[in-house]
Amino acid sequence: MVTRRIDTDVAIIGGGIVGASAALALRRLGRRVVLLERDLCGSRSSGVNYGGVRRQGRAPVQLPLSLRAHAIWARLPELIGVDGEYLRSGHFKIARSEADMASLERYRDLSRDFDLGIELISGERLRALCPWLGGKAVGGSLCPEDGQANPRLVSPAFARAAQRAGAEIFERTPVDAVEHDGGGFTLHSSTGRLELRAAQLINCAGAWAGGLAAQFGEPVPMRSGHPAMAVTSPLPHFMDWSLGVEGGGVYGRQVARGNLVLGGGQGVALDADRARSTHDTIVALTAQAIALLPALRHAQIIRTWSGTEGYLPDRQPVLGASLTTPGLLHGFGFAGAGFQIGPAAGEVLAELACTGASTTPIDAFSIGRFSAGSATAISDLSPAISSVKD
Numbered sequence: 157m158v159t160r161r162i163d164t165d166v167a168i169i170g171g172g173i174v175g176a177s178a179a180l181a182l183r184r185l186g187r188r189v190v191l192l193e194r195d196l197c198g199s200r201s202s203g204v205n206y207g208g209v210r211r212q213g214r215a216p217v218q219l220p221l222s223l224r225a226h227a228i229w230a231r232l233p234e235l236i237g238v239d240g241e242y243l244r245s246g247h248f249k250i251a252r253s254e255a256d257m258a259s260l261e262r263y264r265d266l267s268r269d270f271d272l273g274i275e276l277i278s279g280e281r282l283r284a285l286c287p288w289l290g291g292k293a294v295g296g297s298l299c300p301e302d303g304q305a306n307p308r309l310v311s312p313a314f315a316r317a318a319q320r321a322g323a324e325i326f327e328r329t330p331v332d333a334v335e336h337d338g339g340g341f342t343l344h345s346s347t348g349r350l351e352l353r354a355a356q357l358i359n360c361a362g363a364w365a366g367g368l369a370a371q372f373g374e375p376v377p378m379r380s381g382h383p384a385m386a387v388t389s390p391l392p393h394f395m396d397w398s399l400g401v402e403g404g405g406v407y408g409r410q411v412a413r414g415n416l417v418l419g420g421g422q423g424v425a426l427d428a429d430r431a432r433s434t435h436d437t438i439v440a441l442t443a444q445a446i447a448l449l450p451a452l453r454h455a456q457i458i459r460t461w462s463g464t465e466g467y468l469p470d471r472q473p474v475l476g477a478s479l480t481t482p483g484l485l486h487g488f489g490f491a492g493a494g495f496q497i498g499p500a501a502g503e504v505l506a507e508l509a510c511t512g513a514s515t516t517p518i519d520a521f522s523i524g525r526f527s528a529g530s531a532t533a534i535s536d537l538s539p540a541i542s543s544v545k546d
């Protein structure tokens with residue numbers, strides 16, 4: 157039974173960092189916006205991720221969006237009212253071999269036009285700067301202005317900021333049906349007893365966005381991934397940088413309270429909504445982490461977790477207008493990059509809704525790349541993604 161009917165300009169499905177950022181940006185552009193989230197805003201990927209806020213290592217095609225996000229992160233307290241423990245601590249990508257070092261050098265050269273300020277460090281300088289690194293590290297690549305933040309604080313804060321700016325946000329309100337006619341969209345939530353009418357609809361449903369895209373004739377080959385995460389007991393502070401490793405496997409950061417947040421490998425899905433790390437993954441992750449950071453051999457793992465995120469085969473998101481349905485916009489599939497670029501993706505979606513164009517290049521993220529007859533056949537794309545490589 158419907159108890160509430162609402163008319164709005166733009167409806168958003170999904171209250172992760174992308175949907176909430178879009179809601180905030182739309183309010184700043186003066187649009188009426190209603191966001192429906194089936195659980196709590198920021199309760200999925202956006203609130204349980206590692207907290208890496210880095211541009212280093214992003215594919216060049218993603219760097220314009222990543223740079224736009226970098227500028228937004230600099231204004232976080234002004235924009236969402238909290239600092240979210242965001243620190244431009246530096247992101248250091250470790251090389252464990254000369255081949256890895258050469259690969260980091262290639263990335264520095266490739267990304268030079270984007271001014272990331274990447275600096276290669278090895279030998280004596282490496283040992284002097286980070287005596288806490290284990291012997292396996294031969295060098296690395298530092299991006300001094302990349303950093304880290306607390307996703308549990310940042311992502312819900314985007315939703316609260318959107319609400320303060322006038323967005324209507326309904327939590328615990330799953331959208332279970334969407335209809336489209338010449339005039340717009342009607343969204344139904346039987347749990348929320350709500351019927352919502354909107355001229356435009358933004359699909360920000362994260363790993364669950366594929367169903368809506370398929371309903372509108374745009375199926376995507378998205379699969380779910382579940383990065384394994386762990387946190388240690390507090391240790392005396394020794395490291396400011398957020399660490400990644402060339403080739404992947406393990407990543408880590410130390411928060412102000414002393415705990416090390418670690419990630420690496422994949423957990424498992426418990427069902428369509430929930431995931432957890434496995435014992436074997438955590439054992440493997442811990443062994444790799446100790447090899448890189450010997451101080452960890454005295455630490456206890458006090459909590460492990462995982463999340464569910466959507467991966468497209470080419471590891472790029474879908475961001476832009478539907479090619480089948482006027483008024484429908486998609487923003488999903490951000491894989492291991494969505495926490496950092498989410499705020500920029502939200503702004504782009506708001507621009508598209510208001511002006512029909514994005515001021516940041518997004519052609520590479522068109523949903524059209526998966527349509528039948530597109531130049532990028534799905535079979536040409538690289539296979540499964542094994543892990544986030546922060």
Ligand SMILES: Cc1cc2nc3c(=O)[nH]c(=O)nc-3n(C[C@H](O)[C@H](O)[C@H](O)COP(=O)(O)OP(=O)(O)OC[C@H]3O[C@@H](n4cnc5c(N)ncnc54)[C@H](O)[C@@H]3O)c2cc1C
Nearest residue numbers: 170172173174194202205206208331362463493494495496
């Ligand atoms: C463990 C882990 C570590 C990661 N580490 C990093 C990192 O260090 N740095 C980085 O940049 N990125 C990282 N990522 C990726 C990043 O978290 C995601 O790309 C990003 O949060 C995606 O945001 P989103 O808003 O698209 O999706 P989500 O946060 O998943 O939000 C989608 C929302 O849609 C809602 N929804 C779905 N269906 C419906 C429906 N029918 N009705 C209403 N609501 C619905 C869901 O409940 C959910 O809240 C990591 C991800 C994970 C899981």
